[in-house]
Amino acid sequence: MSKPYEVRADEVQPLSVLDTNGNVVNEAAMPKLSDEQLKELMRRMVFTRTWDQRAVNLTRQGRLGFYAPVSGQEATMIGSEFALNKDDFICPGYRDMPQIVWHGLPMYQAFLYSRGHQHGGQIPEGVHVLMPQIIIGAQILHAMGVAMAFKKRNEQRVAITYTGDGGSSEGDFYEGLNYAGAFKLPAIFVVQNNGYAITTPFSKQTAAQSIAHKAVAAGIAGVQVDGMDVLAVYKAVQEAAERGRSGNGATLIEAITYRYLPHSMSGDDPSKYRTKEETAEWEQKDPLHRFRIYLKNKGLWTDEEEAQVVEDAKATVADQIKKAETTEKMTIPGLIDSMFETTPKHLEEQKADYLA
């Protein structure tokens, strides 16, 4: 029993709907989704897994540049985006390509972003996302600001943003949550806790029991969810979105997940800091595996359907990388002209050097 004047953090149990064998363990938390929506969730997860595998290969072939793998995090990424409306706004981190592509960014632009081409960031009109954020934590503040805009205009929209477990140690993480609490903003902060920030394990980020607990410091709702369980993630985000839309403020969602592949394709070697046993244990929790069984038991999914999705994904990736590779090359005058609305005289002069 703690002393009444001491703040105590109890352990938290993640929200879970399916167990690792695809059995429903929490009927009360089962989101209301049609058979078609359930199949679409599976389709997107399978598609994203294949896309990720292809992207890793394309990186090795030098056809993609910076790439942060996502395999293992499909339930968190796909389930959370699926719970949004199309006019909700996503502020992604650098790993969060799947969310913004499923929200409307053409895949070839995601590939262009990876290759370091400006057109990758030219988000189409009507697609409500920002470009992937490299500065860990900055996107959390942007989501807070976007949510402020929604609140000021009385729009029934939410802003959602993603970071990893390492990102929860940043000052901007806390500032964003705290502002969202102080202004009661329609924002959803998702932390994808995959246990590692590059090589640093979660235990070295914080002595807190969980990241979800950090919501307490900001006075907002905090939720922990099994990030390998797409239905649980969907449910948590849907509730957070309702909370935001109804004027009841922001939510911090910690999704417990895992990445099967390296931190990025830029030289990280996970075997130096993770054991085979650990990875094998998390492979038992594969979000695709459990959802596949669940759907098969309901008669909603077949191996043929899955093979078809894999084929579709491969064909789409092949088509989209070609489109990226044949996109017109950038020029220095083009870059100069994208600095300001009106190019100042000194930049016009510098531009002339490249046009001569």
Next chain:
Amino acid sequence: MAQMTMIQAIKDAMRVELQRDPNVVIFGEDVGKVGGVFRATEGLQAEFGEDRVYDTPLAESAIGGMAVGMAVQGFRPVMEIQFIGFIFEAFDQIAVQAARMRYRSGGRYNAPITIRTPFGGGVKAAELHTDPLEGLLVQTPGIKVVVPSNPYDAKGLLISAIRDNDPVFFMEHLNLYRSFRQEVPEGEYTVPIGKANVVREGSDVTIITYGAMVHTSLKAAEEIEKSRGVKVEVIDLRTLMPLDIDTIVESIKKTNRAIVVQEAQRTAGIAAEVIAQINEKAILHLEAPVLRVAPPDTVYPFAQIEDQWLPNPAKIVAGINQVLDF
């Protein structure tokens, strides 16, 4: 027309813009109810409501992030950082996020943000309240930097800054806030960003300066005219980025000599860039090297020794004599 101090002119500019454009919002630490620690926003919340003019929690990075998030949603934030030394807390949001938004998105998004910040020495303020950090900002691609030296320019430049569709860092010199009054027109008018102003005509030597040093330079110009009969031209840059090199070159064609006076340390500020551009564009018009009158490369001094550290008329006169006698 009304007689206004610079701080009144600054408030008047914000009032004009709040009235004109419903997307203009003003926020920062203590800018709402009390109207700012220098009263730059006094009465604006009462007139326009808490929805338009509001206080934030004490966190500069979040103030910047809020501005960026609201800007991509079509608002026109005027954010205040209470004192210049605190911009380091917000530097990612100002120098990375806001400054690069248009470029990173290939024009899909922009950041029409005005960052108002008091700075400037001579007021014996506490640490990190007055540091001349304009050099850091000038070296940040994507951001414009404006430093008015008088009430008329302050109002016209601030209206231009708020209407600019790219981020503008608006530096307000503490020592100029209430030091004198000037005729300032009612209602709206603009002073263009990127245009310097010849505030004193002369034929023998050019002083290129900005902020409070405009006034110190004018004093020096009068002194040396009296003592030596030298006619000094004084250019108030008003905007440090983009720099109005044409006005500088035109003046040097006439005077053939120049010094740059700044409150920032020798290797900070804008002096080195001004001199480099003069070298590139007007070397054949120079009778002497262009010198800098600037404080030593130390940390900003303790209040007790501030007046010895900052350039004064005597140091500027010495600089002028040096280029005249070269």
